[in-house]
Amino acid sequence: MTERGGVDNGTVIRTGRSSSFRRASRCRCRQERRQSDPFAGGSAGNTTVLSGGIEIVSSGGTASGVSIANGGTFEFFGGANYSNLFTGSGAIVIVGSGGVASGQTLSNGVIAEVAVGGSALSNTATSGSQLIALSGGVATSNIVSSGGLEIVSAGGSSFFTTIGAGGSSIVAGGTCIDGLILFGGQASVLSAALRSARRSATAACHVFGGGTRATRRSAAVARSSCSAVRC
Secondary structure (H helix, E strand, O other): OOOOOOEEEOOEEOOOOEEEEOOOOOOOEOOOOEOOOOOOOOEEEOOEEOOOOEEEEOOOOEEEOOEEOOOOEEEEOOOOEEEOOEEOOOOEEEEOOOOEEEOOEEOOOOEEEEOOOOEEEOOEEOOOOEEEEOOOOEEEOOEEOOOOEEEEEOOOEEEOOEEOOOOEEEEEEOEEEOEEEOOOOEEEEEHHHHHHHHOOOOOOEEEOOOOEEEEEEOOEEEEEEOOOEEO
């Protein structure tokens, strides 16, 4: 655990181990579990997170040069500082409470999860990547296309998402408001989520020519392909 004012450099985090950065004051390393905890002012550089490992950066902590391999996890909260984040295929990035992921391009199977109190703003998801709004998470003005996927879980919210050609959105109990489905895009809405969206006077899903919308009720799936439809 790296705490107040501590520095951790060149760490490799493997399965079942974690590195966290927030506020405190001692360094503790165990063979079975390694933690780096920048409590305020702690920092870590050139860290590699392998499958099953996790690095957590809390308010006041700093991480730079972090490489996240397939199955590795990087989580950050509001007030955290990070730079030069390298994500491999299958890497997981979690936006925690108060954290904001903005203007990023997700590709090559990277998974971004927006947890309670976190937000994702104006990002682009393509090429097998996933943008997931978990309960209490908010995704706003993101673009999903070319193999990208947006998932809005129960309690999550998505606003003004654009689903472009080859992109998909699954609204599974969450709320999707004023989304755009362009040519070649598709949205699948579970019945509970559809009712939730319809309760809002401003809720709208726009489907343009060639776009499709799938509404699931139990096992049955009703599909509609339409041109310039507001649903």
